[in-house]
Amino acid sequence: MIKDDLLAAVHDALGALGIADVPNGVVVERPSNLEHGDWSTNAALVCAKAAGRNPRELGQQLADHLGEHRPAHVDSLEIAGPGFVNFRLANTWLYDVLIAAVADGEADFGRIDLGGGKRVNVEFVSANPTGPLHAGHGRWAAYGDSLCRIFNRCGYQSHAETYINDRGVQIQRFGESLAARKVGEEPPTDDHYMGQYIIEWAAEMPDDVDPAVWGVEHALADQKAALAAMHVEFDTWSSEKASVEAGHMESAMERLKEGGYVFEEGGATWLRTTDFGDDKDRVLIKSDGEATYMLPDIGYHESKFERGDLVIDVLGADHHGYVARMSAALQMLGHAKEDYEVIIGQNVKLMRDEKEVRLSKRTGTMIEISDLVDEVGPDVARFAYLLQSIDTSQTIDIDVLKAQASENPVFYVQYAHARIHSIGRQADERGIERAPLADADLSTLVHERELELLRQLSSLAELIEIACNDRAPHRITNWVRDVAGAYHGFQHDCPVLRDDVDPALQQARLWLVEATRIGLSVGLDLLGVDAPKEM
RNA sequence: GCCCCCGUAGCUCAGUGGAUAGAGCAUUGGUUUCCUAAACCAUGUGCGGCAGUUCGAUUCUGCCCGGGGGCACCA
Numbered sequence A: 001m002i003k004d005d006l007l008a009a010v011h012d013a014l015g016a017l018g019i020a021d022v023p024n025g026v027v028v029e030r031p032s033n034l035e036h037g038d039w040s041t042n043a044a045l046v047c048a049k050a051a052g053r054n055p056r057e058l059g060q061q062l063a064d065h066l067g068e069h070r071p072a073h074v075d076s077l078e079i080a081g082p083g084f085v086n087f088r089l090a091n092t093w094l095y096d097v098l099i100a101a102v103a104d105g106e107a108d109f110g111r112i113d114l115g116g117g118k119r120v121n122v123e124f125v126s127a128n129p130t131g132p133l134h135a136g137h138g139r140w141a142a143y144g145d146s147l148c149r150i151f152n153r154c155g156y157q158s159h160a161e162t163y164i165n166d167r168g169v170q171i172q173r174f175g176e177s178l179a180a181r182k183v184g185e186e187p188p189t190d191d192h193y194m195g196q197y198i199i200e201w202a203a204e205m206p207d208d209v210d211p212a213v214w215g216v217e218h219a220l221a222d223q224k225a226a227l228a229a230m231h232v233e234f235d236t237w238s239s240e241k242a243s244v245e246a247g248h249m250e251s252a253m254e255r256l257k258e259g260g261y262v263f264e265e266g267g268a269t270w271l272r273t274t275d276f277g278d279d280k281d282r283v284l285i286k287s288d289g290e291a292t293y294m295l296p297d298i299g300y301h302e303s304k305f306e307r308g309d310l311v312i313d314v315l316g317a318d319h320h321g322y323v324a325r326m327s328a329a330l331q332m333l334g335h336a337k338e339d340y341e342v343i344i345g346q347n348v349k350l351m352r353d354e355k356e357v358r359l360s361k362r363t364g365t366m367i368e369i370s371d372l373v374d375e376v377g378p379d380v381a382r383f384a385y386l387l388q389s390i391d392t393s394q395t396i397d398i399d400v401l402k403a404q405a406s407e408n409p410v411f412y413v414q415y416a417h418a419r420i421h422s423i424g425r426q427a428d429e430r431g432i433e434r435a436p437l438a439d440a441d442l443s444t445l446v447h448e449r450e451l452e453l454l455r456q457l458s459s460l461a462e463l464i465e466i467a468c469n470d471r472a473p474h475r476i477t478n479w480v481r482d483v484a485g486a487y488h489g490f491q492h493d494c495p496v497l498r499d500d501v502d503p504a505l506q507q508a509r510l511w512l513v514e515a516t517r518i519g520l521s522v523g524l525d526l527l528g529v530d531a532p533k534e535m
Numbered sequence B: 001g002c003c004c005c006c007g008u009a010g011c012u013c014a015g016u017g018g019a020u021a022g023a024g025c026a027u028u029g030g031u032u033u034c035c036u037a038a039a040c041c042a043u044g045u046g047c048g049g050c051a052g053u054u055c056g057a058u059u060c061u062g063c064c065c066g067g068g069g070g071c072a073c074c075a
Helices: A002-017 A043-051 A055-068 A094-107 A135-153 A171-183 A196-204 A213-227 A240-245 A248-258 A294-306 A317-332 A371-387 A396-406 A407-429 A448-458 A461-468 A474-493 A503-527
Strands: A040-042 A072-081 A084-091 A119-123 A159-166 A236-239 A261-267 A268-271 A282-285 A309-316 A338-347 A348-351 A355-357 A394-397
Touching: A002 A040, A002 A084, A043 A055, A043 A084, A055 A072, A055 A084, A094 A448, A119 A135, A135 A309, A135 A338, A135 A348, A135 A371, A135 A503, A171 A196, A171 A213, A196 A213, A196 A294, A196 A474, A213 A355, A213 A371, A236 A240, A236 A309, A240 A248, A240 A294, A248 A261, A248 A294, A248 A309, A248 A317, A268 A317, A268 A355, A282 A294, A282 A371, A294 A317, A294 A394, A317 A338, A338 A371, A348 A396, A371 A394, A371 A396, A371 A407, A394 A396, A407 A474, A407 A503, A448 A503, A461 A503, A474 A503
Parallel strands: A119 A159, A119 A309, A159 A236, A309 A338, A348 A394
Antiparallel strands: A040 A084, A072 A084, A261 A268, A268 A282, A348 A355
16 A cells, blocks of 8 residues: 555655664654645654654655655655655556556455454344344444454454343243233233333233243344344354353353352352452352352353454443453453453434433333334434444434435435446446456546545545454444545536547546445445445 | 543534544535436534643543443342
């Protein structure tokens, strides 16, 4: 990539100027303002102090040296501001982007190897199998699925996993709630499940089944259907019950004891998680002899390392307090701290009819994922979830999403993709063929709209890298919007098929359109959003 | 009290240790003999506050203020 080439040249130049140890802060970046060149480096500013030199002077020497040993594509250099060295490049660097996009195709454009084949296990959604998934779960579904796609594009092998909490008191209460509704009674206590769906499900329940068993199966089928409608699939649905039956809990307990981390106090069995930075020690087995939720969960997490070198949990903000203890337990079991990562996502607030809809299974007013997808479709839903950082709380207003049907950002992007295909269809009708790229004269692409589009396309790999390292799929969402914007601008100002377009320019533009198609397809695929050929 | 996230334009949100901080929506006005006008263009007195680190802070650190979420022998 051009960026790496320029950075290497900067390092060489610094070396020639007697600066061998280049600080990490030296970067080559795109100035926000094009007047400051296509690329820029802060090298002189960062190195000046340690080298005991004046930044402007050092910058000038740097620029002079780089001017004499010009990296490819560099037209001119200048020193500016407090000591930036700005590179102005010939458009050929952008034509190389087009050529690379076409050569790589959808399969490889923007692909980078950050992971080296490392296996990443990503757990997300993990909702209790005691009811449908609500629209709050949708955020984790969209996020987790997109994150896995990004990992896969960056040389990791992702494994999407979700945990089924299918044993314990809440399952018992769920069964009792169904049984009660079956005979037309209220569930026995306020701690039971009061939602409307319990009444509906109880009506479907046969007489001769165990309500808890039937209920869990029914809930799982319902959840799978909702996720399928959102185009989210898991590699593994992990059952807590199965994990316990496989002995994960007991072997974890044994090893924690061997490590000397377990102690008895007040009739309960504790884990000394404070040894690894937790606020307080945690109970594994209560004084009544029952295991807490934590113990089987430790066993389960330990077992996930069979399916991943790096284990990631995507959890809601209400689980934040849980992170330190699980991290401590896994370190006790011999895992490196950095091999277990928890991504805490902030909450989703749902609005309908200008009122907040509480996401509780007990109120009966919840908005299910399937409601949302039925009303706006999977693409709008996923795009909406991935529009902002997972670190910010999000408000999803179904009425706004529906009302925005035509102004919705997802359509803006999909429309760009559809227009590209429309050009292909029109070209076919008019008998215009795209000759081999090698025969195209890309130097005819000089319109600012064309160059801007190429600049956007050039940043895909950088954005994918950032999205991966920061676990931030929304960076892709923004990139795709930017590319769509650049494309719409191009299409508005730069006719492709019109009769008066010079044939050489027409060929170059057809290839530019093709490169854009590839870029948009890659971006949308990383988001799990459909790239339609017509709208 | 302690821990985590957030505070950027009228609204919803991007973004950045740098040189003039962006988008969508909303407002107002414009663009169509031309590949889908689901488009394009124009229109904006904005980084909560105070210190610190730095050549340079909206970005990092501390404190304060404001909003959200947690602090069980629940799951």
